[in-house]
Amino acid sequence: FDAEVTAKAAESGANASARFRERMTGAGGRSAMVDTARVNYLASKVIKGINDIVLEDKVSYAEYNALKAWLIKVGEDGEWPLFLDVWIEHSVEEVASEHREGSKGTIEGPYYIEDSPQLEWNGTIPMRDDEPGNPLVFAGQVRAVDGTPLPGAKVELWHADDLGFYSQFAPGLPEWNLRGTWIAGDEGRFEIHTLRPAPYQIPTDGACGQLIAAAGWHAWRPAHLHFKISAPGYELITTQLYFPGDPHNDDDIASAVKPELMLNPIDNPDGEGFHVDYDFVLDPE
Ligand code: MBD
Ligand code: FE
DSSP states (O other): OHHHHTOOHHHHHHHHHHHHHHHHHSTTOOOOOOOHHHHHHHHHHHHHHHHHHHHHTTOOHHHHHHHHHHHHHHHHTTOHHHHHHHHTHHHHHHHHTTTOOSSOOOOOOSOOOSSOOEEOTTOBOOOOTTOOSOEEEEEEEEEETTSOBOTTOEEEEEOOOTTSOOTTTSTTSOTTTTEEEEEOOGGGEEEEEEEOOOOEEOOSSSHHHHHHHHHTOOOEEOOEEEEEEEOTTBOOEEEEEEOTTOTTSSSOTTOOOOGGGBOOOEEOTTSSSEEEEOOEEEOBO
């Protein structure tokens, strides 16, 4: 896995920036237009917030120039998606999901790709022949908040490999490695065959890593599985699930862990590795 070891923050960052731009502007892309009055209100508030900090904390020219240099570098490294998703998205997600009654969601992060390969209700995720990691069987049901099972629901999963790399963002990985879309079967059941992911460090050699080092923080996220669950007539859920005992469950750099998102894996009764049950409950649109 030599290619992955040489993965560079600037490369992942550039890929993440490009993919985001395509999703926002491509066919069916979400429009980025925000109403003038709202831009006036929010942009003024952000600028005032920063000015207030400068005045209250007596920010020096040295500090102001360090900030300026760092902001330039975030753009050069393509790390705006990473910065925003790690430090800001969790609040946006909290606001967006306030009204929901079904399963908890959390942030999407910078590494989602649409249209991953479709698999049977009990299929195995695309992976290399020698993919490192312990097998994980992830079984459950998709249903509505009123209990209606949702056969045909889509369960999209993406996660990092054992070294913490996501396909299509780090070099040297097959296009759809550790990404798949399961179509729920009878009673909305699915049984995903994948590998248990390892704890994950965000790239440390770019601008975000520079901030982390300069502030004496750490770059870790707990091991996690990313999901999107969807069915016609229901609100899509974007979520992540975590494993008990991970040293970073309580200090995720991306503040994306919630108690409802903790899995309860057991030794797989049918073979190697682990088995875990988890159901997804969707809100009607
Ligand atoms: C990730 O894998 C991730 O899930 C988030 C939220 C931020 C950076 C990398
Ligand atoms: Fe992730």
